[in-house]
Amino acid sequence: EADIYQTPRYLVIGTGKKITLECSQTMGHDKMYWYQQDPGMELHLIHYSYGVNSTEKGDLSSESTVSRIRTEHFPLTLESARPSHTSQYLCASSEPRTGGHEQYFGPGTRLTVT
Amino acid sequence: QKEVEQNSGPLSVPEGAIASLNCTYSDRGSQSFFWYRQYSGKSPELIMFIYSNGDKEDGRFTAQLNKASQYVSLLIRDSQPSDSATYLCAGGTNAGGTSYGKLTFGQGTILTVHP
Numbered sequence: 353e354a355d356i357y358q359t360p361r362y363l364v365i366g367t368g369k370k371i372t373l374e375c376s377q378t379m380g381h382d383k384m385y386w387y388q389q390d391p392g393m394e395l396h397l398i399h400y401s402y403g404v405n406s407t408e409k410g411d412l413s414s415e416s417t418v419s420r421i422r423t424e425h426f427p428l429t430l431e432s433a434r435p436s437h438t439s440q441y442l443c444a445s446s447e448p449r450t451g452g453h454e455q456y457f458g459p460g461t462r463l464t465v466t
Numbered sequence: 467q468k469e470v471e472q473n474s475g476p477l478s479v480p481e482g483a484i485a486s487l488n489c490t491y492s493d494r495g496s497q498s499f500f501w502y503r504q505y506s507g508k509s510p511e512l513i514m515f516i517y518s519n520g521d522k523e524d525g526r527f528t529a530q531l532n533k534a535s536q537y538v539s540l541l542i543r544d545s546q547p548s549d550s551a552t553y554l555c556a557g558g559t560n561a562g563g564t565s566y567g568k569l570t571f572g573q574g575t576i577l578t579v580h581p
Binding site: 383385393394395397400402442446448453454455456457458459460 | 500502508509511512515554558567568569572573574
């Protein structure tokens with residue numbers, strides 16, 4: 353069972369505001385991921401991290417940034433929110449096991465930018 | 467061609483029937499495969515994973531992998547209305563390099579189980 357938390361669960365914010373979406377996991381997983389998903393659409397990887405001080409951009413270009421100062425914490429920041437950032441943001445974590453990397457997802461943050 | 471492609475949906479089956487969900491992948495480097503269930507408005511939940519050719523059973527779920535045909539499937543026996551959700555297939559590689567630990571997701575198949 354995965355213990356991965358995201359806050360806030362829902363956020364409505366005006367254009368131009370700076371926002372930080374929080375993601376924490378208590379499993380000591382080295383690898384963490386951020387996905388973006390619009391309703392009824394595919395998951396898109398926007399950032400990932402293989403450990404402390406390691407961050408990489410994902411397959412989908414995003415104006416957001418991430419940091420990984422502690423193993424358990426992987427926040428995502430938008431410096432200036434725009435309506436095009438309206439989406440669901442999902443955080444996940446994994447650790448290597450024999451055969452693969454099972455990713456476990458947090459509950460998500462639904463962001464609406466007005 | 468998408469790297470991971472799922473059979474087009476939506477798929478509708480009667481309660482008690484077997485639901486068959488299919489997935490093909492193009493990257494022969496993919497070695498591990500995962501099935502996630504996602505209810506509307508919720509986050510994906512891992513329900514099955516398979517790394518070796520053949521079948522893997524867990525309760526009402528059976529995952530099948532055929533690496534030669536680059537084909538993965540999920541069978542749900544005795545389907546229940548609570549199984550109605552979007553099912554996501556994902557492939558990953560265990561090799562080193564930039565893809566290590568990353569998953570590539572399919573577009574999902576919507577399953578509806580009607581009473």
